[in-house]
Amino acid sequence: MKPSGCMQCPRQCGCNREETIGFCTQSNTFRIARAAPHFWEEPVISGRSGSGTIFFxxxxxxxxxxxxxxxxDAKSGIAVTPMQLMALMLSLQDAGVHNINLVTASHxxxxxxxxxxxxxxxxxxxPVVWNSSAYESVESLRLLDGLVNIYLPDFKYSSKxxxxDYSHAPDYPDAALNAIEEMLRQVGPPQYDENGLMIKGVQIRHLVLPGHAMESRRALWMLQNRFGNTFGISIMNQYTPMPQTAGHPKLSRTVSEKEYDSVIRYALQIGLDRALIQEQSAASQSFIPDFTLSEEKLEEVSEKYKKTLANCKKI
Ligand code: SF4
Structure with missing residues (x-):
């Protein structure tokens, strides 16, 4: 960590994360909620054997x-050392997953x-998958050059x-477009293996929000206008109202078929022919994974990979 404190994302809190936490709610210590095969990502990511997700x-x-x-919550999940985190990655690989999927690790x-x-x-x-909101600085992303094979960024909003209103981040559209540009510079358009699994490239996700079809169409236009057809895109229909959205009336329902269709039609109209679409039934809280990484599981995995990681220098 630089002496000036944490500036690694566009929030630029500048806090010393050895002593306190910033907007992201986390200190320098890794906290993990789940490390398990996951079968509900895009088929090109989950395949048959699942994606090895690690939820930060x-x-x-x-x-x-x-x-x-x-x-x-600052105390959610389990505190994990770098060695334990590496052991979790190796254990997922040995379980046969297609990739290691680092979910929301930008901070x-x-x-x-x-x-x-x-x-x-x-x-x-x-392959290592970087699964993020794209609210990231280009400087931080440059550090990942050569270490990440697949970027799976969101592009959430087209308007400041x-x-x-929804993320306290008026600079999101500009920051995310710059971040995606850097991701594309590093890994380029999607590449697939002989089984159709993604092995390299950028797959962008856009979640359609209720009452915001116009916002979505503009988001797709911004992506296409800036990057042409160089990325894969998933247009997601799984928005689910949560108790904490009560203060936002537009967000109190799922996306209508008419709204979602209008976004899909627009994507095709502007030539985004790599678009992956979702069924209406995708909107359900059952898509929320079970966050149950236990201390016992962590100890078991650490023990199993102790020898493999024995000569690893201290991180
Ligand atoms: S990573 Fe966290 S502490 Fe650092 S600048 Fe971003 S929000 Fe602030």
């Missing part, structure tokens, strides 16, 4: 409708760099007003 606690965007809001970017370098030289062979 905290978030630097903290959208008011977050489905994983249980992870925003740990600097802390993850030495760990990702070390785990590659200690047996991690499958909506970004401010």
């Amino acid at each position: 606690c905290g978030c630097n965007l903290r959208c008011c409708y977050c489905q994983n809001s249980a992870l925003l 740990y970017t600097e802390q993850l760099i030495p760990l990702l370098q070390a785990v590659r030289s200690h047996g991690l062979e499958i 007003t909506t970004a401010a």
Whole structure:
């Protein structure tokens, strides 16, 4: 961590995370809520054997409708050392998953760099997926160059007003577009293996919000206008009202078929022919994973990979 404090995302809190926490609610210590195969990502990511998701606690965007809001508490999940985190990655690989999927890790970017370098030289062979909100600084993302194979960023908002209302981040559209540009510079358009699984590239996600079809159409236009057809895109229909969205009347329902269809039609109209779409039934709280990483599981995994990681220098 630089002496000036944490400036690693656009929030630029400047706080010393050894002593306190910033907007993301986390200190320098990794806190993890779940490390398990996950079967509900895009088929090109989950495949048949699942994506090896590792859910990090905290978030630097903290959208008011977050489905994983249980992870925003500073004490949620379990504190995990770098060695334990590497052991979790190796155990997921041995379980047969197609990739290691780091979910909402942007506020740990600097802390993850030495760990990702070390785990590659200690047996991690499958692709690493960076699954983020895209509210990230270009400087931080540059540190990941060569360490991440697949970027899975959101592009949530096209207007500063909506970004401010729902995520306290009026600079989101500009920051996210710059972040996605850097991701594309690093890994380029999607590439697939012989089984149709993604092995490299950028797959952007856009979640359609109720009452915001126009916002979505504009978001797609902004992406297409800036990056052409160089990225994969998932247009998501799984918005689910959460208790904490009560103060936002527009967010109290799911997305209508008419709204979602209008966004899909527009995507095709502007030539986004790599778009993946979702069924209406996707809007359900059953998509929220069970956040149950236990101390016992962590100890068991650490013990199992102790020898493999024995000569790993201290991170
Ligand atoms: S990573 Fe967290 S502490 Fe650092 S600038 Fe972003 S929100 Fe603030």
